[in-house]
Amino acid sequence: MESGYLLLVEDEPVIQDNNRKILQRRGYKIRLAYTLAETRSIISESPPRAIVLDIQLPDGNGLDFLKELRRTSNIPVLVLTSKGTPQAIIRGLESGGDDYLTKPYDLAVFLTRVEALLRRASILPDVLEIGALRLDPASGRAFIHGMDMVLTQKEYSLLQQFAQHKEKILSAEYLYDKVWGHEMLNDVNSLKALISKLRSKLSGSGHTITASRGEGYYFEIE
Numbered sequence: 001m002e003s004g005y006l007l008l009v010e011d012e013p014v015i016q017d018n019n020r021k022i023l024q025r026r027g028y029k030i031r032l033a034y035t036l037a038e039t040r041s042i043i044s045e046s047p048p049r050a051i052v053l054d055i056q057l058p059d060g061n062g063l064d065f066l067k068e069l070r071r072t073s074n075i076p077v078l079v080l081t082s083k084g085t086p087q088a089i090i091r092g093l094e095s096g097g098d099d100y101l102t103k104p105y106d107l108a109v110f111l112t113r114v115e116a117l118l119r120r121a122s123i124l125p126d127v128l129e130i131g132a133l134r135l136d137p138a139s140g141r142a143f144i145h146g147m148d149m150v151l152t153q154k155e156y157s158l159l160q161q162f163a164q165h166k167e168k169i170l171s172a173e174y175l176y177d178k179v180w181g182h183e184m185l186n187d188v189n190s191l192k193a194l195i196s197k198l199r200s201k202l203s204g205s206g207h208t209i210t211a212s213r214g215e216g217y218y219f220e221i222e
Contacts, residue, residue, distance in 0.1 A: 005030060005046075009036075009038075012054075022111050023111065036060045039053075051076070051077045052077075052114065053066060053078065053080065062081075063092060066096045067095050072151075072152075073141070078101060078114060079100045080103060096153075131221075133205045134146075144204055155194065155201065157178065158179050158195070161174075162217075165219070166219045167218060167220065169215045169216045170218065171215065195217060
């Protein structure tokens with residue numbers, strides 16, 4: 001299986017070829033997909049470092065696929081579309097896109113945006129290992145003794161925060177902002193419910209999430 005590649009998902013051959021050439025000239029390994037079916041098949045073999053995703057594809061809408069992807073993976077995604085309205089941009093980002101580029105675009109700008117996306121993604125380590133627990137930030141999956149925990153995107157994001165700040169007390173407000181991407185306000189019950197589900201899935205890992213009254217939550221060895 002090929003790893004460390006960029007996946008370009010685009011049904012227009014000329015655009016696909018131009019994007020491929022400029023990235024390959026910078027030394028990136030590239031795989032191409034022209035449909036969502038091809039995209040799913042390629043990702044199932046080995047997750048890419050990042051995805052460039054067109055919205056309008058022959059077998060479906062790229063944003064619907066992106067929502068599907070975000071349930072299991074944090075792979076960085078640059079969304080490409082001909083729709084440049086504020087509403088379209090907001091929808092693309094809310095669906096799980098990390099960045100957004102409107103067609104037609106300058107190839108130098110395209111290259112810059114892809115490389116900026118990769119720099120942000122590289123802040124995360126390749127793998128986080130804590131005892132029997134292993135997190136793979138590239139795929140957004142976590143494992144206990146090698147068995148997939150089958151986490152939702154929000155469960156994985158929450159677990160990643162605890163794994164990166166083990167034994168530190170993290171406030172409810174901090175966790176909510178990192179998982180939901182905005183201020184908690186009066187939605188504390190959503191966080192409590194998510195923590196409860198994650199505690200259950202952590203069974204057998206040797207770790208649990210403990211509440212510190214009035215301060216927040218921390219990750220500890222059982």
